Amino acid sequence: MVFAFALSAAFCLGVGFVYQQNAAQRAPMSDFLSFRLLLDLVRMPRWLAGIGLMVCGMALGAVALNDGEVSLVEPLLATNLLFAMALSRWQTKQSLGWTGWGGLWLLAGGVTAFIVAGRPHGGESVTDPLRHWLIVGLVIGGALVLAAVSKRLRMSAEAATLAVAAGLLYGLQDALTRVSGERFRDGGWAALVISWQPYVVLALGVTGLVLVQSAFETAPLRMSLPALTAAQPLAGIACGVGFLGDRLRTTPGALAWEAAGIAAIVVGIVLIGRHPAMPAGSAAPELRDLQPR
Numbered sequence: 001m002v003f004a005f006a007l008s009a010a011f012c013l014g015v016g017f018v019y020q021q022n023a024a025q026r027a028p029m030s031d032f033l034s035f036r037l038l039l040d041l042v043r044m045p046r047w048l049a050g051i052g053l054m055v056c057g058m059a060l061g062a063v064a065l066n067d068g069e070v071s072l073v074e075p076l077l078a079t080n081l082l083f084a085m086a087l088s089r090w091q092t093k094q095s096l097g098w099t100g101w102g103g104l105w106l107l108a109g110g111v112t113a114f115i116v117a118g119r120p121h122g123g124e125s126v127t128d129p130l131r132h133w134l135i136v137g138l139v140i141g142g143a144l145v146l147a148a149v150s151k152r153l154r155m156s157a158e159a160a161t162l163a164v165a166a167g168l169l170y171g172l173q174d175a176l177t178r179v180s181g182e183r184f185r186d187g188g189w190a191a192l193v194i195s196w197q198p199y200v201v202l203a204l205g206v207t208g209l210v211l212v213q214s215a216f217e218t219a220p221l222r223m224s225l226p227a228l229t230a231a232q233p234l235a236g237i238a239c240g241v242g243f244l245g246d247r248l249r250t251t252p253g254a255l256a257w258e259a260a261g262i263a264a265i266v267v268g269i270v271l272i273g274r275h276p277a278m279p280a281g282s283a284a285p286e287l288r289d290l291q292p293r
Contacts (some may be wrong), residue, residue: 005064006076012057014083017216017225018091019050024216033147033162033214035206041213075112081229082108088221100222103271107226110264111233117257118248120237135242136172136200139235143168147211159219160227160269166211167231173204174232175239226272230265 023044024037031037041047057080064073085104146165150158176197184192192198215224240246248258 002064002073003076005060006073007079009057009060009064010077010080011083012053012060013077013080014085015087016050016053016057017080017084018087018221019046019053020213021050021088021216021221021224022091023047023050024213027213027217029217032217033151033210035210037210037213037217038206075108075115078108078111078229078233081225084221084225099271103268104226105268106264106271107230107268110261110266110268111230112261113264114258114261115233115237117254117261118237119254120240120246120248132243135239136176139168139172139239143211155218155223159215159223162211162215162218163224163227164231166208166215167228168235169204169208169211170228170232171235171237172239173201173208174236175244176201176204178240178244222272226269230269234262234265 020041023041023046026044027037027040031040061073061077064076081104085100143165146161146168150161150165153161180192180195180197180201183195183197212224212228215228237246237248241248248254
C-alpha cells in the first residue's frame with residue numbers, strides 16, 4: 001500500500017505540474033515574480049486543475065509517509081519528474097533524446113542514492129532556539145538571494161534558479177509542517193494557533209508557489225521541475241538534521257554514496273538544462289527576454 005500511495009502521489013504531482021506550466025507560460029511577463037501572477041492564473045481552469053492534482057498528490061504522499069519510512073517514500077515521490085516529462089513529451093511531440101532522458105535518470109537515481117544511503121531517521125528535536133532560527137534564516141535568505149540573482153540570468157538558467165529557491169522554501173515548509181503537527185498532537189488547537197510555525201508554513205507555501213509559477217512562466221518544464229524535484233527533499237532533510245534532530249548515516253560507505261548521489265543530481269540537472277528541444281507553443285528564450293516584466 002505504501003508503494004501504491006507513493007506512486008499515485010507522484011503521478012498526481014507530475015501531471016499537476018504539467019498543467020500548471022501549460023497555464024503559466026501563457027501568463028503576462030509583467031507579472032513575473034509578483035503575487036499578481038497567482039491572480040491571473042486562478043482564472044485559468046487548467047491551472048486550477050493542476051493545483052487540485054498537486055493537493056491530491058500531497059495528501060496521498062502524506063498517507064504514504066505516515067505508513068512508510070522516509071528513505072522508501074521520498075525516492076518514489078521523486079518519480080513525479082518522470083511522469084511529468086513523459087506527459088510533456090506526449091503534448092509537445094518532441095523527444096528529450098538520450099541526453100535528456102539520461103539526465104532525468106541521473107537526477108532520480110541521485111536523489112534515491114542520497115536518501116537510501118543516508119537513511120534519515122528521527123531523533124530528539126533540537127531545543128536551542130538560536131540554532132532553530134539560524135537555519136530558518138539561512139534557508140529563507142538563500143532562497144531570496146537566488147530569486148534576486150535569477151533576474152540577471154538568461155531565461156533557462158533563471159527558471160532553474162527560481163525552482164531551486166522554491167525547493168528550499170518547500171523543504172523548510174515540510175520541516176515546519178512536521179513541527180506544527182507535533183504541537184497539535186501535544187496541545188491541540190490551542191497550542192497550534194499561538195505557535196508561529198503554522199503561519200510561516202502558509203507564507204512559505206504562497207511564496208514558493210509564486211516562485212514556481214514564475215519559473216514555469218519563463219521556460220519549458222524541463223528547465224525548472226528537475227531542480228525543484230532535487231532541491232525540496234534535500235532541503236527538507238537538511239532542516240530535519242539541523243533542528244528536528246534527524247540523523248543521517250555517516251559510515252564511510254554511506255558518505256561515499258551520499259556524495260555520489262549529490263554529484264548525480266548536479267550532472268542530471270545540467271544535462272536536462274542543456275537539451276535544446278523547446279515545447280511547441282513556447283516563445284524562444286531570446287524573444288521572451290525582450291518582454292517587459
